[in-house]
Amino acid sequence: MNTEEKYRRAALKEAEKARKIDEVPVGAVVVRDGQIIARAHNMREHNGQAMAHAEMLAIQKASRKLGTWCLSDCDLYVTLEPCMMCTGVISLARIRTLCYGTPDPKGGATESLIRVKEIRHIGTYPKEIRSGLLQSECAAVLQTFFRAKRAAKKQQKTTADLQ
Amino acid sequence: MNTEEKYRRAALKEAEKARKIDEVPVGAVVVRDGQIIARAHNMREHNGQAMAHAEMLAIQKASRKLGTWCLSDCDLYVTLEPCMMCTGVISLARIRTLCYGTPDPKGGATESLIRVKEIRHIGTYPKEIRSGLLQSECAAVLQTFFRAKRAAKKQQKTTADLQ
Numbered sequence: 001m002n003t004e005e006k007y008r009r010a011a012l013k014e015a016e017k018a019r020k021i022d023e024v025p026v027g028a029v030v031v032r033d034g035q036i037i038a039r040a041h042n043m044r045e046h047n048g049q050a051m052a053h054a055e056m057l058a059i060q061k062a063s064r065k066l067g068t069w070c071l072s073d074c075d076l077y078v079t080l081e082p083c084m085m086c087t088g089v090i091s092l093a094r095i096r097t098l099c100y101g102t103p104d105p106k107g108g109a110t111e112s113l114i115r116v117k118e119i120r121h122i123g124t125y126p127k128e129i130r131s132g133l134l135q136s137e138c139a140a141v142l143q144t145f146f147r148a149k150r151a152a153k154k155q156q157k158t159t160a161d162l163q
Numbered sequence: 164m165n166t167e168e169k170y171r172r173a174a175l176k177e178a179e180k181a182r183k184i185d186e187v188p189v190g191a192v193v194v195r196d197g198q199i200i201a202r203a204h205n206m207r208e209h210n211g212q213a214m215a216h217a218e219m220l221a222i223q224k225a226s227r228k229l230g231t232w233c234l235s236d237c238d239l240y241v242t243l244e245p246c247m248m249c250t251g252v253i254s255l256a257r258i259r260t261l262c263y264g265t266p267d268p269k270g271g272a273t274e275s276l277i278r279v280k281e282i283r284h285i286g287t288y289p290k291e292i293r294s295g296l297l298q299s300e301c302a303a304v305l306q307t308f309f310r311a312k313r314a315a316k317k318q319q320k321t322t323a324d325l326q
Contacts, residue, residue, distance in 0.1 A: 044232055048226055048227075048232050049226050050232040050252055050255040050257075051214070051255070056214060059213065060214060067211055068211050069213040083285075084247060084251030084254065084282075085247075085252045085254075086248075086251070087248075087251070088247030089213055091247065106284050109285065114285075122276060
């Protein structure tokens with residue numbers, strides 16, 4: 001396993017942790033000098049905070065560890081394309097490289113709904129955006145989660161109709 | 164003073180607090196049922212966190228107070244047009260109405276660099292965006308801050324050149 005894959009697998013492991021506690025399974029890690037310095041997964045429901053996305057929490061942890069908001073020598077690995085808020089904080093924290101697993105056609109604000117590199121001022125960071133490695137695995141964890149959610153909802157409806 | 168102006172003045176007071184501690188002077192308040200339930204100002208340098216913008220901190224406080232990430236019966240008043248990150252969290256937290264003081268042509272992602280209402284999915288919230296009231300006062304606090312910063316820098320350069 002090369003280092004790139006190692007970081008992506010660590011993000012995937014975080015997504016798995018989110019799934020286990022019934023949060024939308026997205027995971028992220030921040031890497032500096034070849035070391036993972038922060039790991040996080042989506043915690044919106046548990047924290048009761050709209051901002052508690054994996055990327056945001058990982059960036060917060062990394063900044064706490066390094067004692068600075070400026071993470072220009074750090075790379076972020078995340079399983080899903082970041083939303084508008086997370087693309088914003090990635091840019092504000094000056095994350096050097098962003099690597100995401102699978103695109104998000106409904107909420108992705110890095111390359112799907114918005115192409116951030118094309119926006120003046122905002123598009124300065126990250127310097128590089130990569131995607132695709134482990135894409136099917138990153139997508140699968142989300143698909144399995146939402147399929148189970150839909151099935152549970154259908155089951156609930158059927159039970160309610162029978163009562 | 165009408166209530167709208169009262170909320171905007173409260174946000175302006177927060178901006179003033181930021182200025183006093185040498186942070187870029189931006190302030191925000193969250194209003195629910197006619198009451199200010201959260202107040203915050205920019206704390207990026209003090210917290211060492213890229214996410215520590217006024218809007219983000221105010222939304223975090225409001226969610227902590229109400230015990231939910233969903234603030235669909237809340238309005239946000241902020242002195243400056245929100246950046247990409249803050250526009251994102253305003254949308255994710257389902258803030259009902261966004262009122263900002265002065266536009267930000269270099270970083271505003273609500274109506275300046277990005278027109279969020281035109282973006283499918285993301286543009287669902289806030290339901291309403293208003294701007295302009297107390298605009299000159301909101302802009303003035305920023306202009307004064309940056310003017311002083313530039314003057315200090317120039318002074319520092321002149322002193323260095325003389326040494």
